Amino acid sequence: MNLTMSRMLDGSRILDTLMNNLEGMAYRCVDDEHWTMIFVSQGCAGLTGYTASELIDQTCISWEQLTFAEDRHRVRAAIRAAADRGRRFAVEYRIVKRCGELRWVVERGVAVADEHGECVIEGFIEDVTERRATLGALEQAESRYRNIFEHASEGIFQTTEDGRYLAAxxxxxxxxxxxxxQSxxxxxxxIGRRLYVDPxxxxxxxxxxxxxxxxxxxxSEVFCHDGSRIWVSENAHSVRGPQGELLCYEGTxxxxxxxKHYQAQLERQANHDMLTGLPNRVLLGDRLNQGIARAERLGCRLAVVFIDLDNFKFINDSLGHKAGDDxxxxxxxxxxxxxxxxxxxxxxxxxxxxxVLNDHDELSSVISLLDRVLAEIGRPVALSGREFQVGASLGVALYPDDGRDAQSLLKHADVAMYAAxxxxxxxxxxxxxxxNRVAEERLNLEAAMRAALERGCFEVHYQPKVNHLRxxxxxxxLARWNDPQLGSIGPDRFIPVxxxxxxxxxxTTTILRQAFAAARRWNLGREHPLRVAVNLSPRLFLSGDIVAHVACLLGEVGLSPSQVELEVTETVFLGDSDRAVSILREFKSLGVSLxxxxxxTGYSSxxxxxxxxxxxxxxxxxxxxxxxxxxxxxxxxRAAISLGQSLRKTVVAEGVETQAQFDFLRFQGCDEFQGYLLSRPVPEAALSQLLADGGVIPKKPV
Incomplete structure (x- = not known):
């Protein structure tokens, strides 16, 4: 065999291998009413459920029959139109597989003359069902965001720098x-001259x-379309392009x-206490009615707290009215x-x-605030060259639980004050x-928690995260607390406190220190170190120098930052997002994963x-x-995983509880998995044993 013939055979073998390993079907067919197949690649079986021998020459079924009935006319018209103009075609339609399943495919091809000069169609057909589903999910997400824009109660806008509206x-x-x-x-x-009263x-x-x-x-005060004036409050930010150029302003x-009208009215009235500068009884009534209306509108609680200072009469009588006023x-x-x-x-x-305390969804936040009020009142006060401490008795009534009008709430708060x-x-x-029982329970829980932290009673359990091979x-x-008197207390109770x-x-310092130490012990001599993940609460993330604090703990334990993941929720971005970004970048410079x-679960993820x-x-x-x-x-x-992959993020699935969920997520390309199917949170010793046994979570028998 000469060299030329050898190369031709090798080329033919390579072409056959490539064609038969593609996910889809290469074909040649006759331009007739049945689309009679002359050749199909081995990918036909995965695409249709039929073998090549069953499709060629309509041995079992024709391609016309495989095509979904409602799509046949459209497909034929598109292919014929392209063939008449001598152009390539691409058309999406549905086929019915052998098992009866309906699948979307895209067919790309061209009409050519065969070896005998006869017109045939050659092309390639592939399954695009999953891609269409993903695009559909993304379109639905875009539709939801558009719905929010269209139906928001606040005005939303985009404007150019020179004052033209782009969107409203x-x-x-x-x-x-x-x-x-549009109008x-x-x-x-x-905007500068036609909207603002003051340019x-x-x-x-x-x-x-x-x-x-x-x-x-x-x-600002602004003009309406009819020439009337209103006061508005704007929140807006700059939108910049990839090169830092200003694209527009957008906001609400x-x-x-x-x-504003209410504030102007207050300036004309004497609504404040002459001694303290606080609102007096008249203004209190207005504020309380406003608070009730707001609470009713938003569906939240309003707290009315009646405060009477303890031992005030003693100080006022013994030191004089001047000291009492001070x-x-x-x-x-x-x-x-x-x-x-x-x-x-x-x-x-x-x-x-x-x-009058507005906008409280949870009773615990009211209790926490009252604790702070008592602490502030109880700080020593210098009077007549001496220090005195006074306490206070506080009575609390809640809207709507204890009354639906100002008079009832004040009356019931007064009754509760005398009970105090x-x-x-x-x-x-x-x-x-x-x-009262709930409040006392919460205060007892706080006291027990302080004692537990001092005694080192909190421990850490660890929930494994596995790859697709388990x-x-x-x-x-994860923090765990088992109190000698109160028993096992869940994180949903003690974390908010x-x-x-x-x-x-x-x-969090306790959890970080224990988790870092455990990770260092596990990773000694490991070829592929385990990463330990710890959740940082939004309040902790944005308070103090958290980056330096974490770095210090890593240094104490001797753990590499590359073996640490810090988890945050989008709540940390809802306030001062610039500060949040700055902290994240500092953590990245430290070397931890985020x-x-x-x-x-949020709106802006x-x-x-x-x-x-x-x-x-x-x-x-x-x-x-x-x-x-x-x-x-x-x-x-599926769409979320695809998005994460496109952005080159590691995608972790939480709450995996069934093998079907695991298999689906693994097939979609999820990187890591966590949930009760694999393991509940376990103590350090139990996790160490899992690692010693090979570090693979076995599949549970059905």
Whole structure:
């Protein structure tokens, strides 16, 4: 055999190998009513369920019959039109596989003359069902975000730097009195001169944008379409391109006319206590009614707290009215240290104060705030050259539990205040017995937690994370607390208390120190070190110098930062996002990996993946639970994994509880898995034994 013939045979063998190993079917067919196949590659079996011998010459079925009936005319028209013009064609349609399953395919080909000059069609057909499903899921996600934009209660906009609107939602059009967003965009072409009553406000807007890249609570008086005026508050930021160029401004607008008018009215009235400067009884009534209306609208709780200072009469009588007035003034000033700007503190007269605490969803947050109030009141006060300490009796009534109007809430808070006095003063009592029981339980839990931290009673359990071969590649460190008196206490109970009281700092330090030490022991001599993951609460993440703190703990233990993952939720980005980004970059410089936990539960996760230096996304269990039973859940999980892969992130699935979930996620390309199917959180000794036994989680027998 000569060299030329050998090369021809090798080339033929290579071509056959390539063609028969493609995921799809190469073909040649006759341009007839049946699309009679002359040649098909071996990929036909995976594509259709039929063998080559069954498809060629319509031995078993013709390609016309395989094509879904509703698509046949469209497909034939597209191919014929391309053939008539001598062009290539590409057409998507459905086929019915041998098993009856309907699949989407894309066919690409061209009409050519064969060896005898007869017209034939040659091309390639591949299955695109999964791709279409992913695109469909992404389109649904885009539709949901568009729905939010269209139906938001706040005005939303995009504008150019020179003051033209690029986009506006219906709420903004209604706010400014225009019949539609398009009408607003077309008619309001010069924001600086035609929108703002004071044109200098636009200059101030530009100045703040150039200095900070954003404006927050930017209040201005503006003209509506009909010439009327309203007050608005804007929150906006700069949007920049890849090279740092300014693309536009975007943000939200709220109508604050009612608040501004109310403020103007207050300036004309004497609504404040002359001694302390606090709101008086008249203004308290207005604030309380506003708070009730807001609580009803938002569906949250409002707390009314009646405060009576303990031993005030003794100080006032023994040291004189001047000392009594100084005491009241000092106590009034301290309330600002523990209350938010949205809350109200008023003086009714004498030593009686009332707090109106807005926007509380959980009773625990009210209890935490009352603790701070008692602590502030109890700090020593210098009077007449001497230090005195006073306490306070606090009575609490909640809307709507204890009353639905201002008079009822004040009356019930007063009753509860006298119950606090009867209990021994310097405490707080709720109007209802059940709420008092909850408050006492929470205070007992806080005290027990402080004692447990001092005694070192918290331990760490570790939940393995495995790869697609079920080999352990990392662990998540989880705090566990078993109290001698209270028994086993779940993280869902003690973590919120820790965050509200500041105990989250020593608790996390304890967990980090134990987890880092365990990781160092496990990784001694390991060829592929395990990574230990620890969750950082939003409050801890944004407080103090957390990066230096973690670096110090790593140095104490002698653990490499590359063996550590720190998990955060998107909550850390909702406030000061610039600070959050700065902290993340410092952690990256330190060498640790960063993971977004609970991905898929928030509104802005996609933008966070683009903006922030994250290495890992952890799919929330809501994207895993029932995915084997609910197609929509499976589609969203598939799209999320595909997105993570496209952004070159490690994708971890949480809450994997069934083999079907594991197999689906593995097939979609998920990198790591975590859940009860593989292992519950276990003590260090148990995990060490798993590693000693080979570090592979065996498949459970069915």
């Amino acid at each position: 939602n219906p709420a903004l059009a209604r706010l400014y009195g225009y019949p539609s967003p 607003l965009i077309e008619n309001l072409s010069d 200098k406000r636009r200059d101030e807007f530009h100045r703040l944008m150039q200095a900070h890249g954003e404006v927050l609570n930017f209040e 607008v709220q109508d604050i006319s009612e608040r 005491l009241l003034t000092a106590i009034a000033g301290r309330f600002s240290n523990c209350l938010r700007s949205s809350d109200t503190v008023a003086r009714l007269g004498g030593d009686e104060f009332v707090l 006095k009867d209990r021994g003063r310097n405490n707080f009592q709720f109007f209802t017995r059940e709420l 080999r352990i590649v990392g662990v998540e460190a 820790a965050e509200e009281t500041g105990l989250i700092v020593p608790l 993971a977004m936990d609970d991905f898929g 996609l933008s966070y993946l683009r903006r922030f230096p994250l290495d890992i996304i952890k799919l929330d269990r809501s994207l895993v639970t029932d995915l084997e039973h609910e197609e929509e859940v499976a589609m969203i999980a």
